[in-house]
Amino acid sequence: xxxxxxxxxxxxxxxxxxxxxxxxxxxxxxxxxxxxxxxxxxxxxxxxxxxxxxxxxxxxxxxxxxxxxxxxxxxxxxxxxxxxxxxxxxxxxxxxxxxxxxxxxxxxxxxxxxxxxxxxxxxxxxxxxxxxxxxxxxxxxxxxxxxxxxxxxxxxxxxxxxxxxxxxxxxxxxxxxxxxxxxxxxxxxxxxxxxxxxxxxxxxxxxxxxxxxxxxxxxxxxxxxxxxxxxxxxxxxxxxxxxxxxxxxxxxxxxxxxxxxxxxxxxxxxxxxxxxxxxxxxxxxxxxxxxxxxxxxxxxxxxxxxxxxxxxxxxxxxxxxxxxxxxxxxxxxxxxxxxxxxxxxxxxxxxxxxxxxxxxxxxxxxxxxxxxxxxxxxxxxxxxxxxxxxxxxxxxxxxxxxxxxxxxxxxxxxxxxxxxxxxxxxxxxxxxxxxxxxxxxxxxxxxxxxxxxxxxxxxxxxxxxxxxxxxxxxxxxxxxxxxxxxxxxxxxxxxxxxxxxxxxxxxxxxxxxxxxxxxxxxxxxxxxxxxxxxxxxxxxxxxxxxxxxxxxxxxxxxxxxxxxxxxxxxxxxxxxxxxxxxxxxxxxxxxxxxxxxxxxxxxxxxxxxxxxxxxxxxxxxxxxxxxxxxxxxxxxxxxxxxxxxxxxxxxxxxxxxxxxxxxxxxxxxxxxxxxxxxxxxxxxxxxxxxxxxxxxxxxxxxxxxxxxxxxxxxxxxxxxxxxxxxxxxxxxxxxxxxxxxxxxxxxxxxxxxxxxxxxxxxxxxxxxxxxxxxxxxxxxxxxxxxxxxxxxxxxxxxxxxxxxxxxxxxxx
Numbered sequence: 001x002x003x004x005x006x007x008x009x010x011x012x013x014x015x016x017x018x019x020x021x022x023x024x025x026x027x028x029x030x031x032x033x034x035x036x037x038x039x040x041x042x043x044x045x046x047x048x049x050x051x052x053x054x055x056x057x058x059x060x061x062x063x064x065x066x067x068x069x070x071x072x073x074x075x076x077x078x079x080x081x082x083x084x085x086x087x088x089x090x091x092x093x094x095x096x097x098x099x100x101x102x103x104x105x106x107x108x109x110x111x112x113x114x115x116x117x118x119x120x121x122x123x124x125x126x127x128x129x130x131x132x133x134x135x136x137x138x139x140x141x142x143x144x145x146x147x148x149x150x151x152x153x154x155x156x157x158x159x160x161x162x163x164x165x166x167x168x169x170x171x172x173x174x175x176x177x178x179x180x181x182x183x184x185x186x187x188x189x190x191x192x193x194x195x196x197x198x199x200x201x202x203x204x205x206x207x208x209x210x211x212x213x214x215x216x217x218x219x220x221x222x223x224x225x226x227x228x229x230x231x232x233x234x235x236x237x238x239x240x241x242x243x244x245x246x247x248x249x250x251x252x253x254x255x256x257x258x259x260x261x262x263x264x265x266x267x268x269x270x271x272x273x274x275x276x277x278x279x280x281x282x283x284x285x286x287x288x289x290x291x292x293x294x295x296x297x298x299x300x301x302x303x304x305x306x307x308x309x310x311x312x313x314x315x316x317x318x319x320x321x322x323x324x325x326x327x328x329x330x331x332x333x334x335x336x337x338x339x340x341x342x343x344x345x346x347x348x349x350x351x352x353x354x355x356x357x358x359x360x361x362x363x364x365x366x367x368x369x370x371x372x373x374x375x376x377x378x379x380x381x382x383x384x385x386x387x388x389x390x391x392x393x394x395x396x397x398x399x400x401x402x403x404x405x406x407x408x409x410x411x412x413x414x415x416x417x418x419x420x421x422x423x424x425x426x427x428x429x430x431x432x433x434x435x436x437x438x439x440x441x442x443x444x445x446x447x448x449x450x451x452x453x454x455x456x457x458x459x460x461x462x463x464x465x466x467x468x469x470x471x472x473x474x475x476x477x478x479x480x481x482x483x484x485x486x487x488x489x490x491x492x493x494x495x496x497x498x499x500x501x502x503x504x505x506x507x508x509x510x511x512x513x514x515x516x517x518x519x520x521x522x523x524x525x526x527x528x529x530x531x532x533x534x535x536x537x538x539x540x541x542x543x544x545x546x547x548x549x550x551x552x553x554x555x556x557x558x559x560x561x562x563x564x565x566x567x568x569x570x571x572x573x574x575x576x577x578x579x580x581x582x583x584x585x586x587x588x589x590x591x592x593x594x595x596x597x598x599x600x601x602x603x604x605x606x607x608x609x610x611x612x613x614x615x616x617x618x619x620x621x622x623x624x625x626x627x628x629x630x631x632x633x634x635x636x637x638x639x640x641x642x643x644x645x646x647x648x649x650x651x652x653x654x655x656x657x658x659x660x661x662x663x664x665x666x667x668x669x670x671x672x673x674x675x676x677x678x679x680x681x682x683x684x685x686x687x688x689x690x691x692x693x694x695x696x697x698x699x700x701x702x703x704x705x706x707x708x709x710x711x712x713x714x715x716x717x718x719x720x721x722x723x724x725x726x727x728x729x730x731x732x733x734x735x736x737x738x739x740x741x742x743x744x745x746x747x748x749x750x751x752x753x754x755x756x757x758x759x760x761x762x763x764x765x766x767x768x769x770x771x772x773x774x775x776x777x778x779x780x781x782x783x784x785x786x787x788x789x790x791x792x793x794x795x796x797x798x799x800x801x802x803x804x805x806x807x808x809x810x811x812x
Contacts, residue, residue: 002044002084009086010093016040025097031167034077034104037090038170041080045215049224056135057301060311062804064129064136065294067287067324068317070119070266071126071140071227073111074466074626076171076214077104079127082470083217109164110625112146113229115266115584116545117652118356120626121790122317124463124652128794130218130225131465134804139290141282142172142212142229147266150584150623155600159587161265172212172229180209180289180296181235184281188376199334201377207259208233209289219465219489230289232262269588277374280366284375287323295331305336309349313802316425318356319364319417325351325424326381334377340384352427352801354458355418356649358435358443359549363418371415382420386410389423396450407446422447422454427801429458432650432671434691442695458797459671460650461790464491467656471630474513475660475782482506491789494782501779510775514635514661521635525580525619531607533617537576538768541662542640543624543632546585546592549647553737554750555579555640556598558757559606559618560718566612575765578617580632582624594736596620601727601734629653634660638764641666642757644748645694659785661778663767665760667753671788678784683777685767687760688753697749705746714758715751
C-alpha cells in the first residue's frame with residue numbers, strides 16, 4: 001500500500017501538471033488534468049512495477065503467461081487508485097484544487113480490446129493474479145481500433161472505428177528493446193548437418209512485433225504485474241525514398257497498411273478468404289511474439305531450457321492462442337536443438353487450455369491450404385504432432401477409422417484448433433460444472449475418454465474490487481458498516497451479511513442504495529436516449545453480446561406479449577417495468593443485427609404509446625462497454641440470464657449482478673446452476689428446459705416450433721406481430737427472425753420456453769411487491785456472491801493447473 005498524505009499528493013499533482021503542460025493548473029482543460037493525474041499515478045506505480053519484476057527474476061518464482069485474443073480492461077484510473085490505497089486521499093486533494101475526481105475518471109477512454117465475457121474474464125484474472133501475489137502476466141494484441149464503437153442509427157447498429165488511442169494512453173509503455181520478428185509465408189528447406197536434419201525457413205515476410213506494457217496493480221500489496229500487448233509494424237518504418245523515386249510509393253504504402261492491419265481491429269470479418277487469412281495472421285502474430293518473448297526472458301535470466309516447464313506456465317484462453325503449441329515446439333526444435341520427445345514433454349507440461357464454449361463457430365478450424373501457405377514450418381510441426389497422435393489412436397482404436405478421423409487434428413482438409421489444444425496441453429478446463437460435464441460427456445467425449453486426467457472444471461469468477469468496491473461505493477459502505485471490511489481481501493466473508501438480510505433497518509438501507517443507483521442510471525438514460533424512466537419501476541436488464549443462443553429474442557417476445565396484454569386491459573395490475581438492453585452484434589452476424597433492430601422498434605412503439613407509458617418502457621443503450629456496465633449493473637433489479645440451457649459455458653454478468661443485489665431470472669445453464677446452489681431456489685427464479693431435455697431434442701428430434709405457434713394464441717400473436725407492420729412499416733423488416741423461429745424450427749427453443757418464462761416473470765412481479773421479502777432475497781444474493789470472486793478462481797488455477805508458488809502475506 002502506497003503511503004502518501006493529502007498535502008504531498010496535491011503538491012506532486014501540481015508539479016506533474018506543470019511538467020506536462022507548462023501552464024498553471026487553473027487554466028487547463030479537464031482532459032489535461034486527467035492526463036496529469038494518470039501520469040502521476042503511473043509514476044507511483046513504476047517503482048513497485050520494477051521491484052516486482054526484480055523479485056520474480058531473483059527468486060526464480062514460476063511465472064504464468066495468460067495468452068488471450070481479448071483483454072476488456074475498461075478504464076484503469078479508478079482501479080489503480082483503489083488498489084494503491086490512495087483513492088480517498090486523491091479525491092480530497094483534488095477537491096481542494098476545485099477538481100472533481102469523477103469528472104476526470106469519466107474522461108478516460110475504455111480500453112475496449114474485447115467483445116464480451118472472454119475479454120472481461122481475462123481482465124479480472126489479471127487483477128486477481130496481481131492481488132494474490134501470483135507472478136502472472138497477460139499477452140495479447142494492441143488493437144488500434146478495438147472491436148468497434150456501436151452507434152444506433154434509425155434503430156440499426158452502425159459500426160464505426162473505436163479510436164480509443166486518439167488522445168494517447170497514459171498507462172502503456174512502448175518497449176522498443178523487446179521487439180520480436182514474426183515470420184509469415186516463404187518456404188522451409190531441410191539440411192542434413194552432421195547426421196541431424198535441420199529446418200531452415202527462407203523467403204518469409206518478416207513482421208515486427210512491438211510490445212506495449214501496461215501495469216496491472218495488485219490490491220494494497222506493492223505487486224505490479226504486466227499486460228503486454230503487441231503492435232504490428234513493418235521491419236523498417238522509415239520513409240521509403242527509393243520506392244518513391246521509382247514511382248512505387250503507393251505500393252510501399254499499401255504494404256505498410258497491410259502489415260499494420262494485423263493489429264488494427266479485433267475479429268475482422270472472416271466470412272471471406274481475406275478476413276479469414278487476417279484472423280489467422282493475428283493469432284499467430286501475438287502467439288509467436290509472446291512465446292519468443294517468454295523464452296528470451298527466461299534464458300536472459302539464466303534459465304535452463306530443459307527446465308522451462310518447471311519455471312514457466314503458458315495458459316491459452318480459448319482456442320484463439322492454440323498456435324502457442326506448435327510455436328513453442330518450433331523454438332525448442334529449431335532454435336534450441338532439442339529432440340522431439342523432449343520438446344513435446346516440455347511443451348505439453350508448459351501449456352494449459354481453457355475451453356469457453358461448445359459452439360462450433362468458436363471451435364476454430366482453418367483450411368489446410370491457407371494454413372500451410374501462411375505458416376509452412378508451423379504446419380509441418382502440426383502435421384508431425386497429428387501423425388504421432390494418430391499412431392497412438394490407431395493402437396487404441398484398431399479399425400475404428402471414423403472415431404480416429406473425428407479425434408484427429410488434421411482431417412477433411414482442415415486444421416482443428418480445439419483438438420490441437422487438447423492434445424498439446426496438460427490441462428483442459430471448462431468454466432462451470434455443467435459446461436465441463438458437457439465437454440467431457442458430449443462435445444469432447446472421445447478426447448476426454450482418451451485423456452481423462454487432463455479435464456477439470458474451474459468455474460469463472462469476477463473481480464469484486466471493480467464490480468463491487470469500485471463501482472458500487474454506497475453498497476460497499478453499507479457492507480463495511482455491517483460486517484467490516486475483511487471481505488475486500490477475503491470475498492467469501494460476504495457470507496457474514498446473510499444474518500443482516502432479514503434485518504428491516506438494513507433492508508431499508510439496501511433499498512435506498514438501489515434507489516440512488518437507479519436514479520443515477522435514469523439520468524444517464526435520459527442523457528443518452530432522451531427517454532424518461534421511472535426509478536420506482538423494476539429495472540429489468542439484459543446486457544451482453546447479441547447472439548441467438550443468449551435469446552434476446554425471447555425477452556423481446558415477452559415484452560411484445562405484455563404490451564398486447566396492456567392494450568387489451570390498460571388497467572392490468574402490474575409493477576411498472578423498465579426493460580434495459582445493451583450489447584453489440586458482430587458486424588457480419590445478420591440475425592443479431594436484426595435483433596437489435598427489433599429491440600429498438602419495440603422501444604419506439606411502446607415508448608410513444610401513451611396508453612402504456614406509465615407501465616412499461618424499453619431502452620437500448622448504445623455502445624455497451626465496461627464503464628457503462630458498471631452503471632447499469634449496480635442499478636439492476638432483475639438480471640436476465642436466459643440462454644438456451646447447455647449453450648452458455650458459464651457467464652460472468654450473472655455473478656456481477658448478484659454481487660450488486662439483483663435477482664436472477666435464469667435457465668439452468670452455465671454458472672446459473674451454481675448460483676442457484678448457493679442462494680437456494682427461494683432466491684432465484686428458474687425456468688425453462690433442463691440440459692437433459694435440450695440434449696435429448698438435439699439428439700433425437702421431436703421439437704416442432706410450428707406446432708407451438710399454432711397451439712398457443714399468445715405466441716401466434718407476437719410472432720404475427722413481427723410481420724404485420726405493428727413494429728415497423730416494412731412488413732419484411734423482421735422476416736429473418738420470423739424464419740429463424742418458424743421456418744428453421746427455432747434452434748434455441750425460444751418458443752418452447754416461452755410459457756415457462758412468462759410464468760417466471762409473473763413470479764418476479766409478485767415477489768417485488770413485498771418490499772422486505774425482495775430486499776431479503778437481494779441481501780442473500782450479495783452474501784453468497786463471494787464464492788464467485790475471480791480470486792477464488794485464480795487460486796484454483798494456481799494450485800490445480802499452473803503449480804505456481806503463492807505468497808499469501810496479503811491474504812492474512
